Every structure is written in structure tokens, then in C-alpha cells.
Amino acid sequence: MARIDLDLAHAYRPDPKEDADYALLPLKMSFEDGGAYALLGPSGCGKTTMLNIVSGLLRPSHGTVRFDGRDVTALTPQQRNIAQVFQFPVIYDTMTVAENLAFPLRNRGVPADRIKARVGRIAEMLELNGQLNQRAAGLSADAKQKISLGRGLVREDVSAVLFDEPLTVIDPHLKWQLRRKLKQIHQELKLTLVYVTHDQVEALTFADRIVVMTRGRAVQVGTAGELFERPSHRFVGHFIGSPGMNFLPAALEEGGGLSVAGQPVAGAVDAVTGAALSRAEPFALGIRPEYVELEEIGDGSAHARPGTITGTVAQVQDIGTYWLVTAQAGPHTLKARLSAHARPPAPGASIALRVLNPHTCFYGADEQLIAAATVAAAQEGLA
């Protein structure tokens, strides 16, 4: 068990010049001892590269990896005492399930009775105890991946256990069960776990803290709530959530007011936010579909309501647990989630969309979060 500090960059080509040459852009990050982390991002964003650097399968081209302050950059996975589970099941065909589970321990010269106890415990956790003496080659993909997981968890003294999309090949119903198992094992064993995935549900349910990555950059590290409420990068807003955050071009009006998607918005952001925004123009407004409030404007007269823009309903979808309303405000599309009990507006209806509220975020041209709206003024206007 160890605290892991990364301060590194990695490029697969020898002489990286621009950002695109890097598989992993320069980053500084720490994994706390005993924490459950997820690396979340689309394919090719560098998450597996980062995992392999932590495990020691890959040596970073720049910078260092430290375990508990000790520089381990040049050490092998075995010296770092890391366990890693891969996307596709790796099993040793000629061995039985028990021998497979015992392999990492046997290679390290653990006494036979300790191995037996440990293998028994892990097999019980993963519900493999009925198959211990079966040959591993003949088992289903699910069972094989469970063996891979078991080999990752069988050592008690590891610095960290790394999972590289380990549930990709597993049936959906088993996925839930195994994820819960992993969570339970984490609480029981207090190991540092790092879990790579491109599935946000998997990341959010498994990890205490999530590292969101895109194009070789770790754009935000935070809890599920932080990623949802205050995405620090447009990519996070767009990637987390279903559907992702709405983004609309916005600008400051003379006199401190805002215009969003070309429409002036009544009510204003406070002075501090305003000042930050004025330095960052042009910027965009981001709001999650969950926080967009709708109101039908029966007569079509655009009476300016505080914090709203007007638009028309393009589509209404019944997703079962909620309504998904797609609205059109000029050339811009907005999505809004309404609870299943709400009565959604009919397609074609004119609506007011409230986009300025305490959940609103603003993003600069560099896609970074400028400020979260402190919309005291707007709320007062409402009241």
C-alpha cells in the first residue's frame, strides 16, 4: 500500500515537439493511499498509458513516479509490487483455477499454507470456490476474467491494484455484481485501487475520486458530485452526464447584463463573476439538462423572464424515468430533463428556458471553467 505521486509526461515518439506528439501531456497527480480512483475518458485519451506507467510496464519519457516519496521510475512492476488486471482475460491455460490464483504468490516464494489460505479467501470472494480444481482453459470468458481479477487481488501487500477496463467482456448483470464485489473488496482490504474505464456509470459507482482524461490531458480530478456540479473543463461537462452539458455562446452586455445565444437575459451575474467574465470574452455558458427549467409561453409574447431565453420545442422523448426535451433557441440546440411526473410541452410550443441559475458555469475560449454563476441578482429578479 502506498501513496502514488506522478509528475511526468510520456511520448511514444523519441522527440516530442507539439501537444499531439504526447500520449500523456505533462501532469502532476497523486493517488492517496487506500483510495479508489477511476481514470475516465474516451478511447485513446491516455488512460491505459497512465496505468502502465504507474504499474511500471511502461517507463515515462519524462518525469518521475514516486511511491510514498520513493522514486520508482526505473523499477519493474515486480519491484514496485503492483498488481494489474487487463481488459481481456489472461489465464494460464495449463493450470487449474487454484494454480492460476496461486501463481503470483508462488513466484514470490510465499509458503504453501499461506498460499492455500489466501487462494481460498479470494476464490470465496469471487465465487470461484466450486471451480478451484477445474482446468482454467475450459471456462467461460466471465469465469476467466474473474480468475484474472483474483490474481490481481490475491497478494495482500501490493502497493496498488490497477484495473484496465476489466469488465468489458463481462455480461451486464454480472458486471453490476462484480463491481459491487470490487467495491466491497476495496472496503475490506483497504488497497489503493485505480480503475480505467470509458463508462461513466462504472467510474462513478466504483471510485471515490475520478480522473477525467481527454487527449493526453487529465482535465479534472474530483468526486462524482464535483464533476457533475462544477465541471472544470467543457470536456468534463460534455462527457459526464446523460445527455451532457448544454453549451451556449454568451457575451456581456453594456451595463453588466448578459446575452446568451444572442438573446439578452434579464437579471445579471454579480460583480465578481462579471469582472472575471469580462476578462475572458468570448465565453460560453454551460448548464446541465437537469437544471434547465422550462415554462410554456402560451401567447408567444416574449415577456422577458429573469434568467431565461426563449425557444421552441423540437422534440420530446420519453426515456422512462424522465422526459428529454430538445429545444431550439435560434441556431442552438438545448436539451432539458424533466421529471417523469412533469407534463412536458408539446413539440412546436414556444417556451422560456431558464439557463441562468446557481448551477450555471461559464467557460472561456480555452474550454476551462472561468466562474460558476453567483446569480444573486437573477434570483432576486425572480422573486
Added chain:
Amino acid sequence: MKPINQKAWFLVLPVFLCVAFSAILPLMTVVNYSVQDIISPERRVFVGTEWFAAVLRDEELHGALLRQLGFSLAVLLVEIPLGICLALSMPAQGWRASAVLVVVALSLLIPWNVVGTIWQIYGRADIGLLGAALQALGVDYNYTGDATDAWITVLVMDVWHWTPLVALLCFAGLRSIPDAYYQAARIDGASKFAVFRYIQLPKMRGVLMIAVLLRFMDSFMIYTEPFVLTGGGPGNATTFLSQYLTQKAVGQFDLGPAAAFSLIYFLIILLLCFILYNWMQSVGTQDKSEVAHG
């Protein structure tokens, strides 16, 4: 009930004719010879299983069979491990891999009788590079006169000629192992030997089986190279089965015994391949062989 249409037989007919002319008729001719004594083209006598009995009692043949078994066994024992070692030490990627592949495959492109000629000259004590060099080192090497030297020369020649085939097959087997296996082995702290024993060897099972069967059958039927190199001598030290058979059939024109022996030869190869195949199927994977039989 549906009317039965027998026209489908016509579709099978071409295949049947091809097989008949290419395999069944020649084989039956041999069977025909094996039960008759052909005295002249006009005179023949049916002798039943007499030739078979005679062939089975033939001391010379027993000698040839033992030599043959010893030779095939030696070929497998040398070529398979050597081929695996070669494949393991070949570079995996880049221009080096291509270059090595070409060099390794070279000996496979040489016609059999040329291989025999090359080694005949190579081993000569007066002008051959190998023979003369050994003589100069004080080794009394003479493959035309010494039975052991001749036997070893034939074996080394076969190893030189055919180990690359084993190596290429193993190389292909090794390349098909996903990287994740090696990474997992590093994580699991496996030694180099453990990686070979638990990953590479099991994953090479399929190609190794092909390699063993090919090398066994080929070496069991070896004819051209020893014929060119030693002519079966000195004495009959390197007279293997097919050469013995040729001597009988073409040299002495004993068609009956030769035919009877051909059939036995064929059955021996079939039987040994069957045993080898089944044994290798069951090695390491008890479950699989049960499925195959059940």
C-alpha cells in the same frame, strides 16, 4: 412422403472419379501385386498372404525399420527443441525480423537432391570444408567409410535442412500470443522460464503438433538426401525404409514383396501418426481430449 431424388449422386461422381484415379486405383494395384507372384507379364500366381509373412520375417527389413525409427526419433529430439530455441531468439519486429526470416527459410528452398550433393561435397575429407576442417583438427572423420560418421552426417544434414521449418512454425505461434500475456506475467512476477513454460509453450501447442507430425512423416519417408549422400552405405548403415523398398521394387524387381511391404509401411506411418496425434492432444489438456473422444 417426399419423392426420393437420386440425381444428387451425379454431383458426387466427379470427386469419386478423381479420388478413384488418384488414390484408390493405384492403391488397389499395390494390393493386387502384394498377393500375387508376378513371374512374367503373362504368368502370375496367387500367393495369398505369403509375401506379408515373408516381409515380416525379413531380418534386413527389421534392421532398416529400427534404423528408421531411431533416425526419426533423433530428428524429432534435435529439431523440435532446436527449432523452438531458434524461434525464441529470433527478433520479433522490424527489418531484422524480415532479414532473419529470409535467411532461416533459405535451406527450405533447396531441392532435396541438391541438399544431398551439397553435403556430399561439404563432408569430403579431401576438399570438403567440413570434412577437411575436421581432418585438420585431428578428427578421423570419413562419412563414406565409417558407419557412425555416415549416420551422424545424414542426421546433421536433415537438421540443417528442416529445423528452419520448425522454427518458422514456432515463430508464427509465438507472434500470435497477445502482449497482455507477457504483461500479466511481468505483473505476476513470473521468471523467464515460467513465461516459457506456462505461456509460450502452451500457446505453441497447435503449431508444435503440426511441426512434430510433419517432421515425423517426412523423416520417416526420407529417401533422396541419404540416397545422394551415402547411397545407403557404408554397408547398410544409412539404408532407411524407403531406400530398402526401392532396392526391392526397382533394383531386384520383387514386386510382390515390395508391394506387401509398401502396405505395411503405409500402415506403420498411419499408426504412429495416430498415436502421436492423440498423445499430443492429451498432453497438458485432459479436458480437451475427453471432449474430443466423447
